[in-house]
Amino acid sequence: MKLNITLLISTALLSPTFAYADIIPADNSKIIAATVYMDRATVTRQATLSIPAGSHSVTFSNLPLTLLPDSLRAEGRALASVKFGAVVFKQVMASEIVEPRTNELNGQLESLNDQKNILNGEKTALDAKKLFLTTIGSQAALRTNENIAEINLKPEQWTSAAQMLYTSINDVMTAGVAIDAKLRELNKQINKVESEIALIGINQYSTYTVTVPLETPTATQLTLDLSYQVTAASWNPIYDARVNTESSKLELIQYGAVRQNSGEKWEGIKLTLSTAQPQRGTSLPNLQPLWVDLYDSKVYEMSMDSTLSSNSNVVPSMISGVQKSINPAAPQTEVLKSKEPQREAEFVEATVETGGFVSEYKIPSVASISPDGTETKVMVGTFATDSALEIHIKPQLSTDAFLVANTKLKGDNPILPGSVSLFRDGAFVGKSNLPLLRPDEEHALFFGADDQVSVKRKTLKDERTEAGMLLRDNIQERHFVTEIQNLHKKPVKIVVKESTPVSRNNKISTEILTDKTTQGFEEDYANIKGLLKWEFNLDAKANKDLELGWKVTWPKDTNLSGL
DSSP states (O other): EEEEEEEEESSSOOOOOGGTTTTETTTTTTTEEEOOOOSEEEEEEEEEEEEEEEEEEEEEEEEOTTEEEEEEEEEEEEOOOOEEEEOOEEEOOOOHHHHHHHHHHHHHHHHHHHHHHHHHHHHHHHHHHHHHHHHHHHHHHHHTTSSSSOOOGGGGHHHHHHHHHHHHHHHHHHHHHHHHHHHHHHHHHHHHHHHHHHHHHHHOOOOOEEEEEEEEEEEEEEEEEEEEESSSSEEEEEEEEEEETTEEEEEEEEEEEEEOOSOOOOEEEEEEEEOOGGGGOOSOOOOOOOOOHHHHHHHHHHHHHHHHHTTTTTTEEEEEEEEEEEEETSSSHHHHHSOOOOOOOOOOOOOOOOOOOEEEEEOOOOOETTTTOOOOEEEEEEEEEEEEEEEEEOOTOOSEEEEEEEEEESSSOOOOSSEEEETTTTEEEEEEEEOOOOOEEEEEEEEEEEEEEEEEEEEEEEEEEEEEESSSSEEEEEEEEEEEEEOOSSSEEEEEEEEEEOOOOOEEEEOOGGGGSOOOTTGGGGGTEEEEEEEEEEEETEEEEEEEEEEEEEETTOOOOOO
């Protein structure tokens, strides 16, 4: 049975037991897993080693500079008893790292430039051939070039000669296009190599080397996992929302957009996406007393005048009602020699923001994430929802009716904020955004205009009058009708929203005219003043007129804004 050995990393010096241990390089190590957070990732690098009896040190070289040393952790499994010592890391900026890679890149660049020169030569030859053929063709027609031998063509040969010139020039141009395509691809490769060479000059390929000392009484096979966090890695959720208007079902699919530029290759790894945010800290800061005091502003002003008149170089300062002054010309050391005891500097604890949960999404298949920051889309899974299709109409804004999926989230997992691509009956209709949704919370997803619902809005009355016997008031009265027709072959649920005037002044009164308004509305919908909502089912091919009337009254000789 294998023994599991776990080591939490310490930066202490090696213990004497391991001071002269043999070095065993973990050259065959590779990344086998990564857990990606919103702004970093924890990667696990594994090496399988044959360990002789005695004391040794396993070294992991060329680890990226994006590594966070405090996050280092080692675990091991072996058939024999293995003891770990304290783990040491160091940053390496050695020429032996830079020079081989630079030589390799320079060799690649030389080869690419040779290929480019050959293609440029072929292009030059083709251009010369094209010029020659074009010149022959033009001179055969004009017969004005004395430097070209006399062209004596019989009439029946003109057609075949023209066709030959056309074919030859077309072949030359086709070959030129192919060469241009090859040159473009070569230039991309050359730019990439030159960029990497320039990057070497900037950071000199600085790396970390991590050493894990160990000892074992007998030779054994050791599987050693080294995990650490790296920056320059992140992920964010993205979604597809696919609605079927026939079945009224909504399919919500979550993906993870993963990217990393850590300097390491993630190929064929176990990938986990986590909502944890380790960079945010773990506790709230301490609350401090809010000290308040009183001071006499007149005394302060008198003290200011007195001080400024006696010494213009003295800058006053008020602390808790007592005047103090510091001469700005005095050396800083004079201030530091104060008799007051010095205080220890305090660290302000980081704050933590959390939605009350942490979720981890383990991607079922192996994944490969490019090390150049290219975004890779991996599928996470689907969310179960209860959805109802509705037709939303806001006639004040538009006579278009919009298809809406009113969606309630089921299950135990939340939906994280992210962009969502919207598909209606398989067709892409646009993009939107999803907020943070917890189980049993609802959200409306809009899937574009529904042309099978006709909406017409008419103004029946728009009149301003004066009323009253002694004190006349201004009255603005408006009546509207919205004509809705369902052209679908099945019933649809209609939701209509209208805004009515709301007063901000007790001299202004507003009123919904019940005899001019279709009943069944909800007033101040969603706690929004003046917002009315009607909700009803409309049969196939059916019509419905929705009326609204309101009036506003305000004092004469005053102006009204908002209408």
